[in-house]
Amino acid sequence: MIQFLKKFLRFWGNEVAVDLGTAHTLVYIKGEGIVLNEPSVVAVDQTTGKVLAVGEEAKRMLGKTHQGILAKRPMKDGVITDFELVQEMLYTFLARIIKHNLWANPRALIAVPSGVTEVERRAVRDSAASAGAREVMLVAEPIAAAVGIGLPIEEPTGNMIVDIGGGTTEIAVIALSGIVTNSSIRVAGDEMDEAIVQFIREKYRIEIGQQTAEQIKIQIGNVFPLEETRHMEVRGRDLVTGTPKTIEVTSNEIREALQPVVLQIVDAIKRALENTPAELVADVIDRGIYMTGGGALLRGLDSLIKEETNLPVRVVDNPLECVALGAGKILEEIDHYRNVLIQSKVPSLSR
Numbered sequence: 060m061i062q063f064l065k066k067f068l069r070f071w072g073n074e075v076a077v078d079l080g081t082a083h084t085l086v087y088i089k090g091e092g093i094v095l096n097e098p099s100v101v102a103v104d105q106t107t108g109k110v111l112a113v114g115e116e117a118k119r120m121l122g123k124t125h126q127g128i129l130a131k132r133p134m135k136d137g138v139i140t141d142f143e144l145v146q147e148m149l150y151t152f153l154a155r156i157i158k159h160n161l162w163a164n165p166r167a168l169i170a171v172p173s174g175v176t177e178v179e180r181r182a183v184r185d186s187a188a189s190a191g192a193r194e195v196m197l198v199a200e201p202i203a204a205a206v207g208i209g210l211p212i213e214e215p216t217g218n219m220i221v222d223i224g225g226g227t228t229e230i231a232v233i234a235l236s237g238i239v240t241n242s243s244i245r246v247a248g249d250e251m252d253e254a255i256v257q258f259i260r261e262k263y264r265i266e267i268g269q270q271t272a273e274q275i276k277i278q279i280g281n282v283f284p285l286e287e288t289r290h291m292e293v294r295g296r297d298l299v300t301g302t303p304k305t306i307e308v309t310s311n312e313i314r315e316a317l318q319p320v321v322l323q324i325v326d327a328i329k330r331a332l333e334n335t336p337a338e339l340v341a342d343v344i345d346r347g348i349y350m351t352g353g354g355a356l357l358r359g360l361d362s363l364i365k366e367e368t369n370l371p372v373r374v375v376d377n378p379l380e381c382v383a384l385g386a387g388k389i390l391e392e393i394d395h396y397r398n399v400l401i402q403s404k405v406p407s408l409s410r
């Protein structure tokens with residue numbers, strides 16, 4: 060009986076924190092931790108419009124589907140580009156982890172990029188509400204990241220977070236539970252992949268897919284000279300003959316390809332530092348920059364930023380999970396953290 064009651068209460072009181080990212084969606088259940096981490100991809104049957112797969116399964120279809128199926132990423136540059144697909148995706152993810160019953164509709168805390176507009180925020184709220192959330196709360200990603208790292212965000216000390224995701228790079232200085240300076244540029248991991256695609260197209264006249272580009276970036280990508288040059292075999296389509304072709308690329312070439320993208324990120328960090336009040340810059344000089352998001356894992360990026368800014372730079376322990384962990388912690392201690400939530404000016408759709 061107690062077991063049953065516990066179960067019932069768990070469903071009834073479901074509360075989830077979601078990091079709805081351009082590349083990955085993570086879901087944290089209150090009291091349990093992260094229970095889902097999947098690519099933000101949806102595969103749709105073009106004739107019927109039916110969703111065929113979401114997450115990992117749909118990602119495997121990206122770039123490989125025939126005409127009847129479309130595998131899409133419904134988010135771009137950190138914001139929703141296809142409202143209905145995001146709704147379907149969230150619904151499927153939530154249904155997977157929460158057994159639905161009449162009272163199971165969860166309360167959801169969703170992390171959104173700090174630079175999103177009111178309209179974009181509303182799209183997130185409404186997607187979550189239509190996907191079954193009974194109450195939707197929003198928090199800015201850098202705040203969630205800072206909480207996830209375990210930084211003392213309530214103190215009058217400045218902490219700088221640089222979160223390089225798939226679609227956006229968020230740079231924020233946080234103090235006294237708020238964002239003091241913030242810039243969000245829509246340049247991050249996806250642009251790195253695109254730069255690799257273009258580099259290989261121009262240099263070798265070979266077309267490769269985004270997924271291949273991402274693998275190259277993860278395997279041999281770097282932005283600071285490595286001790287030894289690495290090589291990787293890459294398959295693509297010869298643009299002249301149209302036939303498949305295998306080439307070998309080196310880590311030096313990839314560094315060259317990534318440089319323009321990475322410099323945009325470095326410039327944005329420098330600009331953010333210029334716009335930060337002097338007192339807080341002094342804190343950042345002491346405490347350094349915290350790098351998070353999947354892009355923080357790019358080899359040598361920390362060294363490059365350190366060299367360019369003359370500041371200590373550290374990559375956090377769980378760069379891919381930090382926002383979800385922080386949002387989860389906020390949910391666990393919601394009364395303590397209520398003041399960090401984004402207040403909405405526009406009411407969301409009610410179900």
Ligand SMILES: Nc1ncnc2c1ncn2[C@@H]1O[C@H](COP(=O)(O)OP(=O)(O)OP(=O)(O)O)[C@@H](O)[C@H]1O
Pocket residue numbers: 079080081082083084136137223224225226227228247248249273276277280351352353354355356357358378379
């Ligand atoms: N080892 C690695 N080296 C370089 N890039 C990496 C590595 N691992 C993951 N990435 C990149 O990190 C990005 C995904 O990061 P993350 O999951 O933090 O993004 P996201 O939160 O979904 O996106 P956003 O916050 O922009 O909405 C992808 O572009 C991925 O290719």
Ligand SMILES: [Mg+2]
Pocket residue numbers: 078080081200222224225352382
């Ligand atoms: Mg992110």
